[in-house]
Amino acid sequence: MSDERRMAVLRAIVEDYVSTREPVGSKNLVERYQLGVSPATIRNDMAVLEEEGYIAQPHTSAGRVPTDKGYRLFVDRLATVKPMSAAEKRAIQAFLDGAADLDDIVDRTVRLLASITRQAAVVQYPSLSRAAVRHVEVIHVGGRSALLVLITDTGRVEQRVVTLHSRVADAELPPLLADLRTRLNAALVSRRVAEARDLLPGVADEVPAPQRAAADEVLAALRDGLTAALEERVVIAGTANLVRSGTDFPASLGSVLEALEEHVVLLRLMQEMAEDQQSGPGGLSVRIGAENLDLGLAETSVVTSGYGEGQALARLGVLGPTRMDYPTTMAAVRSVARYVSRILAQ
Amino acid sequence: MSDERRMAVLRAIVEDYVSTREPVGSKNLVERYQLGVSPATIRNDMAVLEEEGYIAQPHTSAGRVPTDKGYRLFVDRLATVKPMSAAEKRAIQAFLDGAADLDDIVDRTVRLLASITRQAAVVQYPSLSRAAVRHVEVIHVGGRSALLVLITDTGRVEQRVVTLHSRVADAELPPLLADLRTRLNAALVSRRVAEARDLLPGVADEVPAPQRAAADEVLAALRDGLTAALEERVVIAGTANLVRSGTDFPASLGSVLEALEEHVVLLRLMQEMAEDQQSGPGGLSVRIGAENLDLGLAETSVVTSGYGEGQALARLGVLGPTRMDYPTTMAAVRSVARYVSRILAQ
DNA sequence: CCTGGCACTCCAGGCGCCGGAGTGCCAAGT
DNA sequence: ACTTGGCACTCCGGCGCCTGGAGTGCCAGG
Numbered sequence: 001m002s003d004e005r006r007m008a009v010l011r012a013i014v015e016d017y018v019s020t021r022e023p024v025g026s027k028n029l030v031e032r033y034q035l036g037v038s039p040a041t042i043r044n045d046m047a048v049l050e051e052e053g054y055i056a057q058p059h060t061s062a063g064r065v066p067t068d069k070g071y072r073l074f075v076d077r078l079a080t081v082k083p084m085s086a087a088e089k090r091a092i093q094a095f096l097d098g099a100a101d102l103d104d105i106v107d108r109t110v111r112l113l114a115s116i117t118r119q120a121a122v123v124q125y126p127s128l129s130r131a132a133v134r135h136v137e138v139i140h141v142g143g144r145s146a147l148l149v150l151i152t153d154t155g156r157v158e159q160r161v162v163t164l165h166s167r168v169a170d171a172e173l174p175p176l177l178a179d180l181r182t183r184l185n186a187a188l189v190s191r192r193v194a195e196a197r198d199l200l201p202g203v204a205d206e207v208p209a210p211q212r213a214a215a216d217e218v219l220a221a222l223r224d225g226l227t228a229a230l231e232e233r234v235v236i237a238g239t240a241n242l243v244r245s246g247t248d249f250p251a252s253l254g255s256v257l258e259a260l261e262e263h264v265v266l267l268r269l270m271q272e273m274a275e276d277q278q279s280g281p282g283g284l285s286v287r288i289g290a291e292n293l294d295l296g297l298a299e300t301s302v303v304t305s306g307y308g309e310g311q312a313l314a315r316l317g318v319l320g321p322t323r324m325d326y327p328t329t330m331a332a333v334r335s336v337a338r339y340v341s342r343i344l345a346q
Numbered sequence: 347m348s349d350e351r352r353m354a355v356l357r358a359i360v361e362d363y364v365s366t367r368e369p370v371g372s373k374n375l376v377e378r379y380q381l382g383v384s385p386a387t388i389r390n391d392m393a394v395l396e397e398e399g400y401i402a403q404p405h406t407s408a409g410r411v412p413t414d415k416g417y418r419l420f421v422d423r424l425a426t427v428k429p430m431s432a433a434e435k436r437a438i439q440a441f442l443d444g445a446a447d448l449d450d451i452v453d454r455t456v457r458l459l460a461s462i463t464r465q466a467a468v469v470q471y472p473s474l475s476r477a478a479v480r481h482v483e484v485i486h487v488g489g490r491s492a493l494l495v496l497i498t499d500t501g502r503v504e505q506r507v508v509t510l511h512s513r514v515a516d517a518e519l520p521p522l523l524a525d526l527r528t529r530l531n532a533a534l535v536s537r538r539v540a541e542a543r544d545l546l547p548g549v550a551d552e553v554p555a556p557q558r559a560a561a562d563e564v565l566a567a568l569r570d571g572l573t574a575a576l577e578e579r580v581v582i583a584g585t586a587n588l589v590r591s592g593t594d595f596p597a598s599l600g601s602v603l604e605a606l607e608e609h610v611v612l613l614r615l616m617q618e619m620a621e622d623q624q625s626g627p628g629g630l631s632v633r634i635g636a637e638n639l640d641l642g643l644a645e646t647s648v649v650t651s652g653y654g655e656g657q658a659l660a661r662l663g664v665l666g667p668t669r670m671d672y673p674t675t676m677a678a679v680r681s682v683a684r685y686v687s688r689i690l691a692q
Numbered sequence: 693c694c695t696g697g698c699a700c701t702c703c704a705g706g707c708g709c710c711g712g713a714g715t716g717c718c719a720a721g722t
Numbered sequence: 723a724c725t726t727g728g729c730a731c732t733c734c735g736g737c738g739c740c741t742g743g744a745g746t747g748c749c750a751g752g
Contacts, residue, residue: 025745038695043746061701061745100570101506135487141497147483149495149505157505159495160447224446239585240603257586371714384726389715407714407732 008035009045010054011078014066018325021248023063068289071301071322075286079327084335088116092339099343102155106235109316109340114238117332119320120260124270125233126154126313126344133188133196138181138218140174146218150225152193154313158225166213176211180218197226232267236260248321255296260319265295270315273304283311283337284330289322303329305337308344316340352391354381356400357424360412364671369409414635417647417668421632425673430681434462438685445689448501452581455662455686460584463678465666466606470616471579472500472659472690479534479542484527484564486520492564496571498539500659504571512559522557526564543572578613582606594667601642606665611641616661619650629657629683630676635668649675651683654690662686
């Protein structure tokens with residue numbers, strides 16, 4: 001019972017099913033792949049594979065279809081991630097190199113991923129709790145309003161406008177704000193965002209009593225901005241691609257789109273995938289079908305990779321039918337993640 | 347030939363077809379609506395309506411279905427926009443009142459529209475070329491970098507980071523930037539964004555020669571920011587709703603999603619609808635089916651309304667199958683537009 | 693352990709059939 | 723000049739039937 005050949009059979013089944021979308025039978029298998037044995041032998045192997053839960057038949061006397069477990073084994077041990085061609089690599093680089101600011105990078109990346117994989121793409125903004133405060137600015141913009149600007153070392157910028165209601169003379173406002181600006185930068189710069197938020201009360205305590213109320217108003221807004229900077233954000237694209245391969249989603253297509261719009265769900269998924277220790281080389285992580293059933297994404301597979309410094313800043317990836325071409329998808333995700341990381345490194 | 351009754355028949359056909367999704371025949375029509383005549387009479391009317399192009403039959407001996415032209419007549423002259431219930435109005439208000447900044451308003455609005463109409467919703471950011479500059483800030487953030495912040499009176503904020511390459515002594519940087527800040531605010535505040543962009547060269551000309559190169563670098567970045575502020579942005583939601591009523595889109599569902607992702611297409615559509623002088627009371631405008639064929643949105647209808655000051659700031663609306671419930675959809679779009687305008691007025 | 697043969701299963705799709713819903717038209721009624 | 727009932731006609735949609743083909747499991751022999 002050559003275990004090796006059975007694996008070859010499983011691989012052939014997955015590849016064939018992915019490309020034809022039809023249950024694959026023993027006869028076709030030996031015709032299309034060099035297995036060197038007769039259909040009857042293959043049938044025996046298939047019976048074992050079915051017993052072990054790697055494949056299944058839709059109904060008696062039909063061909064076999066890989067199960068989620070079968071796909072899992074395939075990506076973990078059988079698939080060889082095909083390297084991308086030089087031309088493709090160059091295209092990726094050229095497309096991403098034109099980006100200006102962070103928003104632009106994220107936007108281009110998600111479109112690029114969607115178009116080269118022909119599936120739905122997801123990119124999470126680099127931020128997480130690892131980001132640190134780079135600069136805080138407090139600007140008096142006429143009247144009793146002030147503008148707060150918060151810049152993190154991941155390139156993210158948050159701003160808030162505060163209109164002060166406290167009893168402070170108009171003339172005192174500018175010096176008060178300038179003072180706050182100095183204190184804040186001294187206290188917060190190069191702290192992590194979450195840390196910085198916890199330090200705000202300490203800053204407030206050092207402000208002289210008469211101006212304390214106004215300072216509190218400003219700090220409340222800043223706290224708001226820091227919280228927003230902690231908040232994860234995602235961008236998606238290529239949902240039309242899901243529809244195109246729509247026959248692969250019996251009935252769930254609607255719920256898939258819903259999940260995609262519910263950014264909270266996506267973020268949780270990305271989070272979980274980041275924690276998967278099974279994530280292979282290059283930070284690639286794959287979720288298959290029912291593995292994320294709880295999220296309303298049964299029948300879908302997700303391939304993601306970390307990106308950014310040490311692949312820890314955030315994740316990006318694609319989402320498609322369980323029956324997807326894992327090797328090429330994984331290659332594309334990995335390549336894009338690398339180039340984006342490189343660009344962000346500047 | 348009572349023209350009046352024929353219109354009543356058309357209205358009944360539209361309403362029946364919208365609610366049943368099935369071609370409607372003369373017999374059913376007299377049963378379900380109080381028309382006070384016999385089926386044979388209705389048949390005569392229907393023959394005329396078909397002759398005039400308002401209805402059509404999918405095949406001989408089937409019921410009638412409204413054509414695009416029929417829907418058009420319906421919305422223009424036959425439909426009575428049902429006012430929303432007090433409870434619904436309160437719900438809308440409550441949902442929007444919690445919003446913090448502009449992004450939050452837009453985000454909540456688009457989700458709200460999608461959920462109450464059960465269709466796809468689109469909200470364009472208020473900006474357009476009407477927005478004016480409220481404040482420009484130039485901040486020195488350590489080293490040779492400066493942060494530019496641009497605020498418009500529509501609440502939009504753009505920021506850019508510039509790293510200077512010109513030959514300017516480190517010590518000269520702060521005063522140079524402060525000087526620029528003053529000049530820029532003097533020249534640009536309360537100008538329209540497009541106007542402001544054209545004024546930049548004038549500002550540059552007044553900078554003393556030795557610092558001219560550095561100033562140009564800063565102004566280039568600001569020009570960039572102003573251009574971005576001019577750029578239209580849209581947000582969409584509720585694409586899953588389109589899939590749910592998927593049977594109404596024979597084959598085009600994919601292209602509809604594509605169009606939705608191509609923000610450029612949407613913006614052009616919004617633009618065109620804003621120019622439609624047929625836009626009825628309350629700034630409502632409706633596009634039906636093939637009227638926007640060129641955009642890949644055949645079989646789709648779009649209902650939008652302007653919102654913001656004088657309904658001129660931007661547009662919002664929903665997009666769904668041609669066979670949609672126009673009266674309630676129009677009512678919902680109108681109500682939401684009003685509340686958003688009210689909130690933005692502050 | 694592989695292989696050819698064989699009997700069995702079962703879906704997919706083509707065919708024919710009919711009922712029902714709908715139409716157009718006409719002649720008669722008001 | 724409309725409206726109406728009657729009537730013949732059309733045609734889709736669904737149902738049942740059937741058959742061909744692809745696939746399987748099992749067995750006995752190499």
